[in-house]
Amino acid sequence: MCRVQTPPHAVRKGRRPRLRRVMAGPGSPPPPPLRRAGTGRAGPFRRGSNKGKMAAAAAVALTALGVTLGVTLGLAAAARCFLRPVPLPSRPRLPFRARLVAHRGGSGEKIENTMEAFENAVTHGADLLELDCRRTLDGVVVVSHDGNLLRQSGRPLDLRRLRYQDLPPYKSPLEVTFYPGHFSSGADRRIPRLDEVFRRFPHVPISIEIKDDDDDLINEVAALVRRHDRAAITLWASFHERILRKCRRAHPAMPYGFSLRRGLLLLLLHYSGLLPFVPLGEAALLSSLPAIINRTYFPVPKGWAGALLSKVLQAVTMRPALLRHLRDRGIQVVLWVLNEERDFAGAFAAGASGAMTDYPQRLGGYLRAAPPPPPPPPPPRPHGAAPPAPRPPLTRGIDPAPPPPPGADNSS
Known part of the structure; x- marks a missing residue:
């Protein structure tokens, strides 16, 4: 004796499938595997499974990434054709070198x-x-x-x-x-x-x-x-x-x-x-x-x-x-x-x-x-441009320690 699932077409909508008992003889082929009605074919990527959802999400992500890369590369190509690069400055933006x-x-x-x-x-x-x-x-x-x-x-x-x-x-x-x-x-x-x-x-x-x-x-x-x-x-x-x-x-x-x-x-x-x-x-x-x-x-x-x-x-x-x-x-x-x-x-x-x-x-x-290599020289100035005004040198040093502020004794 074995259990056989009711065929999908015989199951009313909204009800769970019922199992029926049939007699199997010594030479009978094995019954088909049990599965719920309406779940489609068996497999790791069947509709509604976790792996199927992950595969769909990965496909959407790859599509979005491809579209983003395509748009970005298109903008880059257009920028190279129609825009001019930002001019390079004649001096560093900080008046000191932070090594x-x-x-x-x-x-x-x-x-x-x-x-x-x-x-x-x-x-x-x-x-x-x-x-x-x-x-x-x-x-x-x-x-x-x-x-x-x-x-x-x-x-x-x-x-x-x-x-x-x-x-x-x-x-x-x-x-x-x-x-x-x-x-x-x-x-x-x-x-x-x-x-x-x-x-x-x-x-x-x-x-x-x-x-x-x-x-x-x-x-x-x-x-x-x-x-x-x-x-x-x-x-x-x-x-x-x-x-x-x-x-x-x-x-x-x-x-x-x-x-x-x-x-x-x-x-x-x-x-x-x-x-x-x-x-x-x-x-x-x-x-x-x-x-x-x-x-x-x-x-x-x-x-x-x-x-x-x-x-x-x-x-x-x-x-x-x-x-x-x-x-x-x-x-x-x-x-x-x-x-x-x-x-x-x-x-x-x-x-x-x-x-x-x-x-x-x-x-x-x-x-x-082992000092690092010096910074690269500034880019050449356009012909006829005046040289930039030199910055005043920074004097390194420590001023004498001021008296501690009132109420600042939290050292114990």
């Missing part, structure tokens, strides 16, 4: 984002200090990477809900974020105010990353830059395009870097051939070196996924033609966060203008021993 950039002031040698770290970085020849800004409950702009102070201080406190005088000190030793297993320590554990940093280093270029989408924070940073008259050597930075737009409105004279969205658009323009025809307002590209992924930087869990991501991004983003084009347009390319000599060598070999590191003394020693 040695101290990440959070050099968080591998001193505790990150402290006055001691900034002084150490400038002593070892840092061309640019990179720091992060947030705003306390009483409106003080402070230099701090994290909003939740658990990693920095060991206490799960929200910086935005604390007054400046109540901020806890950094813990010591403190692990280096982009160099797991390595720690830094120092005598200075106090979270400084941005105004202190400006007064202490009036002639040192600084990149300020705005960590919160806070209009009051952005406007206060812009006001401090105006008060200290340092717009030309202070760089706006953020991963978010929305924040950078607010920064540019708050202080249009300050240079700014690429957001993540603009960086992806930059790659699309490069591969489509449209980049020479599109104006770029950014003065610097601060980007990660893909080679450090899966070693010291872990945007995905360590393993095969990180290794694959590293190789793909290295092949896609580190294009010599792209970096050369950015240099020709006066845009400096700084790759982060590099803490080993092989990464220093890889960044400059790829054509980067500079490297961002947690160890300014180590990178300074590398640059002195």
Whole structure:
């Protein structure tokens, strides 16, 4: 005896098929396999199956990608025929060359984002200090990477809900974020105010990353830059395009870097051939070196996924033609966060203008021993054009330390 399914034509709509019993003799052929009525032929890509849906989605995605590539290539061909490339500038967009950039002031040698770290970085020849800004409950702009102070201080406190005088000190030793297993320590554990940093280093270029989408924070940073008259050597930075737009409105004279969205658009323009025809307002590209992924930087869990991501991004983003084009347009390319000599060598070999590191003394020693090639000469001026006026030289130095502000004793 075996079970045989009722034929599809004998099943009423909306009802499940019934099974009937039939007698099978010793020499009878095996019955057909059971399946529901109305499901079509059996197979991995039958209609309504998960694999069938995935195949349909993949077909739609490939079609959309093909249409996008076709339109982009068509626009590139039209641009080459009817448009003129953007003229190259006669000078870099920043009045300094950022070869040695101290990440959070050099968080591998001193505790990150402290006055001691900034002084150490400038002593070892840092061309640019990179720091992060947030705003306390009483409106003080402070230099701090994290909003939740658990990693920095060991206490799960929200910086935005604390007054400046109540901020806890950094813990010591403190692990280096982009160099797991390595720690830094120092005598200075106090979270400084941005105004202190400006007064202490009036002639040192600084990149300020705005960590919160806070209009009051952005406007206060812009006001401090105006008060200290340092717009030309202070760089706006953020991963978010929305924040950078607010920064540019708050202080249009300050240079700014690429957001993540603009960086992806930059790659699309490069591969489509449209980049020479599109104006770029950014003065610097601060980007990660893909080679450090899966070693010291872990945007995905360590393993095969990180290794694959590293190789793909290295092949896609580190294009010599792209970096050369950015240099020709006066845009400096700084790759982060590099803490080993092989990464220093890889960044400059790829054509980067500079490297961002947690160890300014180590990178300074590398640059002195094996300096990168000088930047390319500016393009020739048109016949009869007057030469550009020379920029006044920047005087490097540290002003005497100002007295600590009232209520700033959070070092214990």
